Amino acid sequence: MSEANAPVKKKKVFGLFSMVLFAVTAILVGDTIGSSAAMGVQGITFWIILAVLFFIPYGFATAELGAAWPDDGGIYVWVREAFGPMWGTVTAWLYWVNVALWAPSVFVLFANTMETAFNLKVNMWVEMGIVIVLIWVMVLIGIIPLKFSKWVPNASAVVKIVIFLLLGVAGVAVLFTSKGAANSFALKNFIPKMSLDNLTYLPVVIYSFMGFELMSSVGDSIQNPKKDVPKMILLSGVTILFVYVFATFGVLATTPVGKINITTGIVDALLPVFKAVLGSAARPVFVVAALCVMFTFIGNMVTWSIGSNESLAATGMDATAPGIFGHRNARWDTPDYAFILMGVIATVTTVLTYVLLNQANGAFWVIFVLSSVVFLLPYLLMFPALIKLRSKFPDHPRPYKVPWGNFGLWLWTILSELGVLFTLALFFLAPDPTIPSGVYYGVVIGASIVSIAVGFILYFRSKQKIDANYLKSQQEEQDHLPAA
Numbered sequence: 001m002s003e004a005n006a007p008v009k010k011k012k013v014f015g016l017f018s019m020v021l022f023a024v025t026a027i028l029v030g031d032t033i034g035s036s037a038a039m040g041v042q043g044i045t046f047w048i049i050l051a052v053l054f055f056i057p058y059g060f061a062t063a064e065l066g067a068a069w070p071d072d073g074g075i076y077v078w079v080r081e082a083f084g085p086m087w088g089t090v091t092a093w094l095y096w097v098n099v100a101l102w103a104p105s106v107f108v109l110f111a112n113t114m115e116t117a118f119n120l121k122v123n124m125w126v127e128m129g130i131v132i133v134l135i136w137v138m139v140l141i142g143i144i145p146l147k148f149s150k151w152v153p154n155a156s157a158v159v160k161i162v163i164f165l166l167l168g169v170a171g172v173a174v175l176f177t178s179k180g181a182a183n184s185f186a187l188k189n190f191i192p193k194m195s196l197d198n199l200t201y202l203p204v205v206i207y208s209f210m211g212f213e214l215m216s217s218v219g220d221s222i223q224n225p226k227k228d229v230p231k232m233i234l235l236s237g238v239t240i241l242f243v244y245v246f247a248t249f250g251v252l253a254t255t256p257v258g259k260i261n262i263t264t265g266i267v268d269a270l271l272p273v274f275k276a277v278l279g280s281a282a283r284p285v286f287v288v289a290a291l292c293v294m295f296t297f298i299g300n301m302v303t304w305s306i307g308s309n310e311s312l313a314a315t316g317m318d319a320t321a322p323g324i325f326g327h328r329n330a331r332w333d334t335p336d337y338a339f340i341l342m343g344v345i346a347t348v349t350t351v352l353t354y355v356l357l358n359q360a361n362g363a364f365w366v367i368f369v370l371s372s373v374v375f376l377l378p379y380l381l382m383f384p385a386l387i388k389l390r391s392k393f394p395d396h397p398r399p400y401k402v403p404w405g406n407f408g409l410w411l412w413t414i415l416s417e418l419g420v421l422f423t424l425a426l427f428f429l430a431p432d433p434t435i436p437s438g439v440y441y442g443v444v445i446g447a448s449i450v451s452i453a454v455g456f457i458l459y460f461r462s463k464q465k466i467d468a469n470y471l472k473s474q475q476e477e478q479d480h481l482p483a484a
Helices: 016-027 030-037 042-068 075-083 085-117 124-143 151-175 196-207 212-221 225-254 265-313 336-357 360-376 379-392 405-429 437-461 463-480
Strands: none
Touching: 016 151, 016 212, 016 225, 016 265, 030 042, 030 196, 030 225, 042 196, 042 212, 042 225, 042 379, 042 405, 075 085, 075 212, 075 265, 075 379, 085 124, 085 265, 085 336, 085 360, 085 379, 085 437, 085 463, 124 265, 124 336, 151 225, 151 265, 196 360, 196 405, 212 225, 212 265, 265 336, 336 360, 336 437, 360 405, 360 437, 379 405, 405 437, 437 463
């Protein structure tokens, strides 16, 4: 490694408050509120059930892993230490490439929100151009130093909370108007039903809970990771669950289920509420709120791109393509080339999807499902890593352990694993009926297989270097264990 590319000692830029905001902006995603509300009032019940069966166990598992192994790399480090460098490398690759595949669907929402807010009718190809521009805005923000780029996630988290709470408050206000709620909140409507429509949108609810581990991807930049990671998960988890449920209630109170658009659910709900409360002054206030929603889409992708790029940079895959995966900017110490490669993949994905589907809504859903499937695959190893690391490194310091001892260890792991498997199954068993099944399954399955294959290829091409890094980490692990 040249002196110019020598690693710079990380600055500790994340305190507990910044960590909570980072987690909130990663997990609290506005692009899924419309999908959860589309299930109707029972969507609120699904939020609560899945929080108990998945979100809480997932938080427990991530808190132990993140506090015990707080190094840069996060999920990559945990899987590597548990199952070896091959699986760690494939995990990091899938975690990274999912963001490149996911970004276009989020920026489709940005474009749709812009059209709704400003009464525009944008040509599909112009919309594609907007998505591509936003992809490169994300890349540029990610390359600048963390001490500056972290303010995008922080600001986005605050804006998200305000907008989501505004939706909930608006829903409460509507209940006291002469028209009342747009949907009935009778007790019977809260009973969950496993209909085809619900099976289509239910994976989105579980997907919307993911992201606790992202903060650990920049573990070396956290001021006190061993103590603050568990605190961050508790504080952000409670905030996220409440805001999700409250915002879903707000959408349902203001918008009939049949009129909820999964790509503009939040802004569709805001305008009628502002009109009821502000009258003629509603439009300018609505435009400001819509601009804030659009900003949160950018903040969300900046957050995930930072975390996933740091995970990939930690693998040491420079032997595969020197200066790309692990290259760090000499001045800013950010994985600049990895960000650029992410932008290229996201751009190609955008163009191919628009050309194949020739429709914006279909492009959103296919890209979203593809990225979701690729995104969920790493978790199939992350949760079992919790059990494996307990047996492999029983003496490793663990500032936090999951509750209920060994029984809890297995319970939380099994519940988390089942949640991921359930979500993956639903993505394949309940496709959107408006999209040709051949295109849906061809793109999702084909691209997923290619993504997995590339991960293995990258590992075997750089096996010598990655294995050397792994052995070095194992030696360091032994050196730091307390004496018997």
